[in-house]
Amino acid sequence: MRHPPRSVVLLVSAAAALLGSAVAPVVTASGATPACTVEYTVSNQWDTGFQGDVKVTNNAAAASSWSLTFDFANGQKVTQGWNAKWSQSGTAVTAANESWNGALASGASLSLGFLGSWSGTNAVPVSFKLNGATCNADAEPTTTASPTGEPTDPPGGGGGDGTAPELSVSGNKLVDSTGATRRLLGVNRSGGEFMCVQGYGFFDGPVDDASVAAIADWDANTVRIPLNEECWLGLSNIKPEYAGDNYIAAVKDLVAKVEAHGMTPVVELHWSYGQYTGNSAGCSDVHATCQKPMPDAQYSPAFWSSVAGAFKDDRAVAFDLFNEPYPDRATSTTTQAWQCWRDGGTCPGIGYEVAGMQDLVDSVRATGARNLILAGGIAYSNDLSQWLTYKPTDPTGNLVAAYHLYNFNTCATEACWNSTIAPVAAQVPLVAGEIGENTCSHAFVDQAMKWFDDRGISYLGWTWNTWDCSSGPSLISDYDGTPTSYGIGLRDHLRALNG
Incomplete structure (x- = not known):
């Protein structure tokens, strides 16, 4: 988003x-507050x-x-x-x-x-x-720290002993190592894409075990973790304390906590380098301070080579190549947009050299990583109409179509889903990596989740952050898992699926 x-x-x-x-007062051993x-x-x-x-x-x-x-x-x-x-x-x-x-x-x-x-x-x-x-x-x-400084579980914390599954593609389904069909159902945990580049820290809000346990308590099985390529690569414009090895260690720590509760971590490139001031530009900054229309050839392949190298021995981690491509806003034709999406290079309307989805798939696979890869379509991942035509080549066969859906998107009706999304989901696994609505309610996502359920499609709610709903769909009002009126829809639905 x-x-x-x-x-x-x-x-x-x-x-x-x-x-x-207000919080409940702590009562001491003597009974006094x-x-x-x-x-x-x-x-x-x-x-x-x-x-x-x-x-x-x-x-x-x-x-x-x-x-x-x-x-x-x-x-x-x-x-x-x-x-x-x-x-x-x-x-x-x-x-x-x-x-x-x-x-x-x-x-x-x-x-x-x-x-x-x-x-x-x-x-x-x-x-x-x-x-x-x-x-x-x-x-x-x-x-949540021991006397030696090592993290421990807080009182009442989850401290789960679950095992996150190793997933792969089988036809249009995701399966685990036993061959059982799986769906990715859960939430996004935003913060890793912006806190570091804005100079505040690694994540927005706590990422201790208790906060991750609260996600699992919703019966979620997946957490999508947006990242910033400049912070991961340790580029000079990022404060050193939030860059390179420090940032990587923080991401690895969160990934480990997610897996400890039996949930699938999806690490995702959200903000990237490259100056774009054209149609629908989110910022004029060359640095990774907003959503760009496409990944950049200068740093994005290096980002994925490094990320894949870090997690290639952990097949439970999935890779989401790029948050919301929108080359269609820069180019003059849909064909040009899809060609730019897959092949990159010099794309009309985009002033920097683009890394296409094929470039990023190649960067991941060159490390030997066989992890699941997600690739979102154009129009902010809301258009998959030609995804099958321009599908990148993946030698491992573990490529998944990613889709984003909000009530304000162009393709936000069942008629559109039936004509453009269902055909893709019939051929390859489909993960709606972000779903949400900006009404502070859940009528739209309720409709969407039912449509996805009927077709065995995965989906992840945006977002597990305590923001006011006027700034974007926020699932919670407290990191203990207290839902917003919008979040109640996802929480109750996930629990009902496992009820």
């Missing part, structure tokens, strides 16, 4: 949280650095300003942070309110975060104070 700039949405979400996201409650999470960690997320709830009287303090025990250092003014003196860390988020109502929660450095041991802080009052009194703070 062509979503709005997340830098704006992040500020709106943060402001909403500060204005009163502490003045404040802190949840400290190490959401990502690499050789010398880590990302810390802090959620603090004010259980006392309302305050016009706030200051949270805690101590590190092993020489960790805060290098930068967000949603607070971060400072450190020796081992003592202070996070004070910004000018725009000083008001903290009783029962309200704050979501803060920072990047830090560590060496040897990364023990979690054990004592927090909000405006001088001790938090989590008579109780240990909730954490």
